[in-house]
Amino acid sequence: MGAAPARIPVTVIGGYLGAGKTTLVNHLLRNAAGRRIAILVNDFGALPIDADLIEAQDDDLISIAGGCVCCSFGSDLMGALAKLAQRTPAPDHLLIETSGVALPGGVARSVALLAAFSIDGVAVVTDAETVRARTADPYMGDTITRQLAEADLVIVNKTDLVTPDSHADLHMWMAQAAPRARVVEAVRGRIPPEILFGGFELDSMRAGTGLLSTGNLRPIEDASARYASASFELPDAVDVERLARALADPACGLIRAKGVLRDLDGTLKALHLVGARFEVTPFAGRGPTGLACIGLRDRFDQAAIERIAGLSNAAIFSKTP
Amino acid sequence: MKMTTIYRARRILTMNPARPEATHVAIRDGRILGAGSLDELKGWGAYTLDDRFADKVLMPGLVEGHSHTSEGTFWRYTYVGYFDRTDPEGRVWTGANSIEAAVERLKAAGAALKDAAQPIAGWGLDPIYYGERRCTRQDLDRASPTRPVGVLHASGHILNVNTKALELCGLLRPGVDHPGIPLGADGLPTGELKGPEAMMPASPHVGFDREILACDELGLRYFAKLCVRKGVTTAADMASQLPQEAVEMMARVTGEPDFPVRVVSLRRFLSIAPDELIKRALELRGASSNQLRLGIVKIVVDGSIQGFSARLKWPGYYNGAPNGLWYVAPEQLRAALAGALEHGVQIHAHTNGDEATELLLDCVEEALAKHPSRDHRFTIQHGQLINAAQFRRMKALGMCVNLFPNHHFYWGDQHYATTVGPERAERMNACATALATGVPLAIHSDAPVTPLGPLFTAWCAVNRRTASGRTLGEAERISVSDALRTITLGAAYTLKLDHEVGSIECGKRADFAVLEDDPTEIGRERLKDVRVWGTVQDGRIFEAPKAP
Incomplete structure (x- = not known):
């Protein structure tokens, strides 16, 4: 590659x-x-x-x-x-x-x-x-x-x-x-690990075997019902840098996002976001593409995320609740 | 019958107040029988009179209370410092008085290398003497555009590299965001890498390999040669994590019959819990030998003043830089100090800023309340900004200090103009206040940060002269005789070796600095110019080789 x-x-x-x-x-x-x-x-x-x-x-x-x-x-x-x-x-x-x-x-x-x-x-x-x-x-x-x-x-x-x-x-x-x-x-440090690690492993995506539908996305298990998460499939190309910047806006209520997306130039990009910090890098693998987001339940604005991502054609794969 | 040798000397400065001067010294089994006249010493029985020092001046072997054996390590690289410096073999490297001169020297070093990929490594650069101009990768590209080139600054905290080296370590790219890596107008790094983190990606590519520096036998041997040249017979190596392999190497090398210096190696408080630290210190103490003394612990509390990482009390840095960094939390400091007092382990603590000193004093006071101790001799290392009130507290707490007067010469002008400003610069390294307050005093070089040489350090404490010629604080100058006592008995006291070394008197080790000139007669301005013939250590004679 x-x-x-x-x-x-x-x-x-x-x-x-x-x-x-x-x-x-x-x-x-x-x-x-x-x-x-x-x-x-x-x-x-x-x-x-x-x-x-x-x-x-x-x-x-x-x-x-x-x-x-x-x-x-x-x-x-x-x-x-x-x-x-x-x-x-x-x-x-x-x-x-x-x-x-x-x-x-x-x-x-x-x-x-x-x-x-x-x-x-x-x-x-x-x-x-x-x-x-x-x-x-x-x-x-x-x-x-x-x-x-x-x-x-x-x-x-x-x-x-x-x-x-x-x-x-x-x-x-x-x-x-x-x-x-x-x-x-948190109490005794118990936060959903996905907050730090993201909702899925890029490794499985890289191998090209990691279809979102086979369970590589990890819907977070949140006993405290404090967090909300959602995963999306994005079949269309997006301006990944612009998307990342928009997701970093506090209005989305996101804590963490991680994804592999197809950029406007046709290449795959990995997106990492923690709070206001994000990074977009070339992704050496074959897709498929997807985005997993985690936020605090009371701040998580899924509609806003979908709008930002231009998700008219997107399949919402999983979400909590 | 035991062999007794009596040395005749032009003059012997004993540092023993009961008998400050003598003409003869008698030694047996590496120890001193006595100093006095020949007639007085004859009473010890049969002897051999040795006249080789008849025209020399003897002092107690000098004690360097804070150096690093890595002073010996750097001499395998090319010296490009501003000031003349003598290598372990006695060759004087003249100072490089411009960036061009430094580059020429690196170029010549490169021309001598066979392998085309081999890096050119230099050390000792001090661009503060080159005016506003900074050294850039383009400068070093002139030394070689094809080989990686790296030059370590005198402080040891900055590395300059060329374009090739940046390329090899992946830093020749736009978007580098690091406070220690300035960018040029082209958005690429200028080649200046400040601080250990910024330096590290490039270091191995330009020949500075940390693994080698951590346990370096050749460096230790070079260090010992430098000690002989400077009249040093006991030197503190301050400090490393002392892994077992380093201890074994040091024990083997220092134990060789012709190894000329007693090394006091401290264990740094790092990557270890406080109770484990104390246990390890006791274990190390048990592994000590005559020539390798172990068991003291060093704790680093803050950073450096010229790096703006020292912790200063209000009002902070003169140029408005934010306050520095803590290298240890008070909880950890308290635990280590209390454990050390409980088990009789000595602590040397690095503080540069006065806020770091203040925290240390609070913690020592607390630990002493818990574990009263009569002779702990906890010593502040550097303590450059200790103020008068803090010295009074130190006196009350039974603490010692090892100040850093060499800073006046090398960085005094910068301290005056930039870091701490005129008033505090004039009272930095307050040797006179320490003595007046009764805080036991040592002074040091922190070699390789500044060159090893207690007589030069004494000159700095006596004259407080900066590189530009300014006298930085008349009031804190000390007398020649105080300075000479400080670089012998004073430093020995902080290492708890004053009962063995530091003066020439009955029962102590036969450790002498053998001098061509008399430091009490040469004049305070010329104290640094006293010529050293070599040393006697444990009765063994070491002549410094003449320059090739």
């Missing part, structure tokens, strides 16, 4: 100590559903992976059930990334768990320098109970403020520990603190 080799999508997970980054990572591993997830951790803390998930461990690599791996990168993130890029099979998705005082946006910009990776999004985990007090800390306050300002997605964790009244306050506050981010709530 002559297209560049597939890049590994990367989610940078930031947030201060104790916010629940490690809990989130373990939750995602438990719900990997066949995805080969690689994790890079930097923290000084104890073992970052729940013991029952570990299959084997040597000095710098933990092997995890389902073909997942975890490495520590210390001061050499770029070296660890270079090593990871050599692995076969390549991971489906990379999660970088930064140190509690790192600025995840800066980490993302550095990762983007390497041709083998593409940044999917910056997720910042916060503790619903303590985040506001932390931003007032004389030493750490500005660091936490900068972490939030750089986020594409804020996961407000431990919401079971705060009263419903203060939820509303917190959301108002967060809209100021993390203006470009979509905000989701």
Whole structure:
């Protein structure tokens, strides 16, 4: 095909100590559903992976059930990334768990320098109970403020520990603190994994066998009924860049979109969107085409999405509810 | 009968206040029997009188309290720095006084390479001395358009590469969005890569391989040669993650019968939980030998001032740059400090900005309340912006400091004009305040960031002269005798080695710096010009080779 080799999508997970980054990572591993997830951790803390998930461990690599791996990168993130890029099979998705005082946006910009990776999004985990007090800390306050300002997605964790009244306050506050981010709530890091990974695997599409109708789209299972999702088949060519920009508009209420689409010039493009951040890249595979979207139920405007996508001929494949 | 040798010298500066000067020193089994007159030393029994140092001045072997053995590593690359610098074999590399001169030198290095794809690697570039002009990929293309070319800056934090190198690492493309990668008018990177993340994609293509740098036997040997040239007999290697293979290599090399320097290697707090860190430090301490001392832990709290990554208190940077970065969270810092005090592990903490110092002092105070400790000697490394009030707190907390006066010379003008502004630049690295407050003081080079050489560092502390000739803070200058004590006993104290080295007196190790000139007579302006003949370490004699 002559297209560049597939890049590994990367989610940078930031947030201060104790916010629940490690809990989130373990939750995602438990719900990997066949995805080969690689994790890079930097923290000084104890073992970052729940013991029952570990299959084997040597000095710098933990092997995890389902073909997942975890490495520590210390001061050499770029070296660890270079090593990871050599692995076969390549991971489906990379999660970088930064140190509690790192600025995840800066980490993302550095990762983007390497041709083998593409940044999917910056997720910042916060503790619903303590985040506001932390931003007032004389030493750490500005660091936490900068972490939030750089986020594409804020996961407000431990919401079971705060009263419903203060939820509303917190959301108002967060809209100021993390203006470009979509905000989701969680208890013990339990978010639908599709929010970070997207609704289907590009790999199966790339092989040309991954027909949407054979179940590669994963309608999200959302016990809390907090999220809504929909998947579309788009038989017609679209201006993918323009579509992505429109989907990034907060009015659509999207948290995450992922798709393979036929562009106006006839080539296939992959679309990744997390909050306001999106990327459109050439896609080396054969179709079919499709788009999977996830949003918060109360903000999810399916009609708007269909309008934007020019979906008069589209087959809506699945949706929740 | 044990062998006793008595050396006669022109003058011996002992750093022992009870007997500050002597003409003779007697040694046995690598240790000092005493310093005094020949008559006094004869009482130790049969001896051999050795006159080889009769026209030399002896000082205690100099102690470099903060360097990196990678100073030895860089000499395999081409030196293109602004200032003259002496390599491990004694060859003086004259400074490259323009970008053109640096490029010519790289071109010549390339002409000597056989393999057409082999990169040209240079180090020591310092474009701040070339005015407004920055080094670009087009400049380095003149060294070679076909080979990858890379030049590391003196600070170690910036790499300049040519077009070929950018092409090889995939950065010769529009749309690169990174604060460490400036773009030219054509939308492509200019070739300047700032910070470890921006440098890394290109580093291996231009010959800077991190794997080699992490555990480098040749570099350690070169480092030792440089120590001999500079009169250094004990040097702190500050610090690495000390993987077992590095420890084994260092133990083997430093244990060789003709290895001339005692290396104190610190374990950096990185990728390890605090309790594991303390356990590992104790394990390392147990693996120490006479020539390799292990078991101290280094913690990096913030970044650097010239990189604007140091954490400053209000009002922050003079040029309005945003505040710097934390490299450790207070929770982790507290846990490590408390664990260290509980188990008697010493901590050296890197802070550059005064806010980082303040946080460290808060955490040390808290940890000491939990685990009172009488002689912990926790030491702040760099501490460049420590203010008078902080020195008073440090005194109360029993802390030491290892300041960085070489910065005055190399970056003092920039600190004055840009980073911290005139007032704070004049009180940076406040050696006089530290001494007046009673905080035990060492001073350092942070080699390879600035060249190894305690007598040069002493000159910087005594004169506070910048590269442009400005005296940066008269009030913080210290006397020659204070400076000489600081680069011997002072540094030894911060490494908890003052009972073994740092002065020439009965019972200590026979470690001497052998000098051609007397640093107390040459004059404060010329302290850096004192010529070093070589060293004696543990009674073994090492003459620095003459320049080829």
